[in-house]
Amino acid sequence: ESNLGRRKEGGKEEKGVARVGNMSSVGTGYDLSASTFSPDGRVFQINYALKAVENSSTSVALRVKDGVILGAEKLVISKMISPESGRRVHMVDHGIGVAISGFVADARQLVARCQEEAFSYRDIFGSTIPVRVLAQRMANYMQVYTLYSYVRPFGASILIAGVDEENHQPQVFQVEPTGITVGCFGAAIGKGRQSAKTEMEKLDLANLTCEEAVKELAKIIHTIHDDIKDKNFILELGWVSPQSNYKYERVPRELVAQAEKAAKEALGDLSDMEEEDI
Numbered sequence: 001e002s003n004l005g006r007r008k009e010g011g012k013e014e015k016g017v018a019r020v021g022n023m024s025s026v027g028t029g030y031d032l033s034a035s036t037f038s039p040d041g042r043v044f045q046i047n048y049a050l051k052a053v054e055n056s057s058t059s060v061a062l063r064v065k066d067g068v069i070l071g072a073e074k075l076v077i078s079k080m081i082s083p084e085s086g087r088r089v090h091m092v093d094h095g096i097g098v099a100i101s102g103f104v105a106d107a108r109q110l111v112a113r114c115q116e117e118a119f120s121y122r123d124i125f126g127s128t129i130p131v132r133v134l135a136q137r138m139a140n141y142m143q144v145y146t147l148y149s150y151v152r153p154f155g156a157s158i159l160i161a162g163v164d165e166e167n168h169q170p171q172v173f174q175v176e177p178t179g180i181t182v183g184c185f186g187a188a189i190g191k192g193r194q195s196a197k198t199e200m201e202k203l204d205l206a207n208l209t210c211e212e213a214v215k216e217l218a219k220i221i222h223t224i225h226d227d228i229k230d231k232n233f234i235l236e237l238g239w240v241s242p243q244s245n246y247k248y249e250r251v252p253r254e255l256v257a258q259a260e261k262a263a264k265e266a267l268g269d270l271s272d273m274e275e276e277d278i
Contacts, residue, residue: 033149045153046146049177052102052155057233058190058224059088059099061159062200062217063172064208067241068161069251070099071217073192073225074234089238089250093118093128095162097238097248101190102156102177110158113141131162135173135181143179153177157189162248163240170240192224199223210241214251218259219266235260 072088
């Protein structure tokens with residue numbers, strides 16, 4: 001008789017049923033498929049996908065009174081790589097942009113899907129897809145990849161930001177590998193997300209203009225970047241604003257340069273004040 005169903009108690013062997021609870025619930029045996037739940041109700045492959053996003057560079061989106069701003073910290077892996085390659089902020093449609101964090105290859109597929117959804121909507125309805133509709137469609141798409149054993153969840157999160165064509169209402173949505181999407185006034189993904197959220201909470205977003213928000217977003221990215229642990233980075237910024245006629249465009253280089261200069265000066269002043277206090 002197999003010893004699997006036996007346990008010793010008080011020196012005597014008793015027949016019993018092997019308890020699932022005795023098995024490890026830290027991933028062993030339960031992380032082989034995205035369709036398998038652990039005894040404590042988790043799907044480990046989704047947790048691993050979220051971890052991939054947490055280990056990636058940071059992306060931020062801000063919704064302000066007259067538009068939206070997208071920003072990303074693109075680490076410079078090598079000086080031999082063109083600054084234009086491996087972008088973290090992309091155009092989806094005329095009034096919509098998306099920022100990514102996580103596995104770049106996975107995120108690239110999500111960006112392509114966003115563009116396909118926008119094209120399909122425009123082809124059928126003759127207008128730009130509403131930001132909320134795009135976010136919901138992408139959430140549905142990503143959630144499907146958590147249901148079946150022969151696929152894996154996307155190791156990337158995206159921030160979708162834009163201004164609706166009809167009412168010029170700014171919108172920002174965060175979409176996770178779980179298939180969850182939430183509307184936000186400000187959102188951050190990647191390893192610096194907690195620090196970025198702390199900085200965003202200090203801002204009066206409802207009264208900021210897009211030009212002011214560019215400087216604030218640059219300051220946030222420079223604040224959370226760790227110069228000791230991380231490589232140098234390129235700040236990527238895109239916006240949908242009155243200055244761009246409510247079309248998605250990259251923020252002009254001159255304005256980015258001014259914003260970065262102001263951010264570095266502000267951080268330098270803060271460091272000087274901290275040294276004086278010490």
